[in-house]
Amino acid sequence: MGLFWISASIHKPKSHALSSRRYLISEQFRWNKSKSRRYSGNILAVATSEKSTSTRNTPSSASKALVIVESPAKARTIQKILGADQYIVESCVGHIRDMPKSAKQIPAKYKDLHWSRLGVNVDDGFKPLYVTVEGKQKIITSLRNLMKQSERLILATDDDREGEAISWHLQEVLKPKIPVSRAVFHEITPAAVKKAFEEIRQVNGNLVEAQEARRVLDRLTGYTVSPLLWKKIAKNLSAGRVQSVALNMIVNREKERLQFCTALYYDMRARLRSRSDGNNNPEFMAVVTHVAGKRLAAGRDFDEKSGRLKESVSAGEVVHFSESDAVAFCQRLEATKDVSLKVNKVEKKRKKRAPPQPLITSSLQQAASRQLGLGAGQTMRVAQSLYENGLITYMRTDHAELADDAKKTATQYIS
Structure with a gap:
């Protein structure tokens, strides 16, 4: 006999945290000997x-x-x-x-x-x-x-x-x-x-x-646009080459969040035990995915702006359980004595998981915020101190490559 219960899930918007992408503005200058700046130093x-x-x-x-x-x-x-x-x-x-x-x-x-x-x-x-x-x-x-x-x-x-x-x-x-x-x-x-x-x-x-x-x-953007903000909107506001673009991205994501409509759906899970060797087998968890040949609706089946099932989802292939439907289904199964469930198929897959990449600037800031609650500025100050004392490699980088000394040390330690 299995024990069934249900859980309600609310289809919520995905996280709108900005991905850590760095936008690099590169200015390419043509070398002109008559106008270019001469760089001092002895060319060897x-x-x-x-x-x-x-x-x-x-x-x-x-x-x-x-x-x-x-x-x-x-x-x-x-x-x-x-x-x-x-x-x-x-x-x-x-x-x-x-x-x-x-x-x-x-x-x-x-x-x-x-x-x-x-x-x-x-x-x-x-x-x-x-x-x-x-x-x-x-x-x-x-x-x-x-x-x-x-x-x-x-x-x-x-x-x-x-x-x-x-x-x-x-x-x-x-x-x-x-x-x-x-x-x-x-x-x-x-x-x-x-x-x-x-x-x-x-x-x-x-x-x-x-x-x-x-x-x-930076100077052209900040010193020309910021005074305009003070005049038109409010004092002490600032504009910048990077911050203004980032602010626009945040505003657009916030608009998407406000337009999002939630949808309520229910799934069902069962705690089961195999009877092959009596009641000594450990319990395991099973999720109800289909009922009478139809797939239970999940979050991906709902439209973000209306909260209804997407038009692309066929009503004949997907069943959307309300709370009463889910409760009635579980009660009906639990009321049946000696209910037996049959395992139709067992799949075994071999998965390969690569080790995590070495930290770069953005992933370092994300990890420090997630695990230690540190802000970006505080993270970089700590990293700067560690670098200056020879404890880590240079922290302002987009290149996930380990130092040669670190590879040798790790190899010697493992072996």
């Missing part, structure tokens, strides 16, 4: 006939190099790895230059120009106006003094557009007269750092211009 190349061969500027035991990174914590970790005999590792504490954020930051010679408050020269190819970030002059002075004691300058900022831009701004402000090179790595481990210093390169102008294009677009 040797001409041989019609080809140029890149040379590596490896540290010399007799030289002392100044290494500049973004944060003090990162500087301390790298200093421990490199030692103090050949390297001085110092931080610039983020960006040292940016577009002016207030009228008082605008240089006097630009204040009378109509585009000065915007910080972008819209009359000359949208060239940005850069000023020293408040509070960074002491850091710049300190770096210049350290540079005088060094024979080489190595820029080891993060390997992304922002990091590349920071390196370029450092070159522009410090104006080094010593050889300059760029070192990049994705994890702060001894092997990764030493390999990066063996494979140095120059600042990537394309990445710098990509960051600059994004920054200019």
Whole structure:
């Protein structure tokens, strides 16, 4: 004898949480020698006939190099790895230059120009106006003094557009007269750092211009649309290149949610036990899917806007049980003594489940929110600290690839 019961299900809208997609705006510039910005630094190349061969500027035991990174914590970790005999590792504490954020930051010679408050020269190819970030002059002075004691300058900022831009701004402000090179790595481990210093390169102008294009677009959107919102809607509202598009997506999803109509349907389940060996067999759960040859209606059979069965669902093939229908069906089965159910078919399937992918920026934020209740900002601050202390790889990435050191360590641990 089986025990039957029913459960009511309300067809609800699927989650409208935005998928973590990153929309990348890429600005492509044509290289024009007469108008392009020249990137300072000593290009390490040797001409041989019609080809140029890149040379590596490896540290010399007799030289002392100044290494500049973004944060003090990162500087301390790298200093421990490199030692103090050949390297001085110092931080610039983020960006040292940016577009002016207030009228008082605008240089006097630009204040009378109509585009000065915007910080972008819209009359000359949208060239940005850069000023020293408040509070960074002491850091710049300190770096210049350290540079005088060094024979080489190595820029080891993060390997992304922002990091590349920071390196370029450092070159522009410090104006080094010593050889300059760029070192990049994705994890702060001894092997990764030493390999990066063996494979140095120059600042990537394309990445710098990509960051600059994004920054200019941010400024053009925010500084022109936000005042319009203050005037037409309410004070303290803001617009942006990304946030305005994201807000539009949220509004559209909310409209879909408001238009959704719920539908009430019932399913039935039974707790059964095999009688082949008496009553010693364990119970198992079974779901009623068909009644008299007709499939029970499920959530997918209902229209989201009307709450009724979809027109594509044939009434002769699907049965929609009301509460009274479901109760009567269960009572009829339970009232039948010694009811026997027959297993018509048993299917066995082999499933292959791949291990979860390594975390990228979006999946890291989702996992931290779901499991730890952390916001995106707090998650990235914690991740930044872990990265700077050499505990995780670089956290701002869309590439789900494990570091070589991590693969080797995992293989050794498993074996």
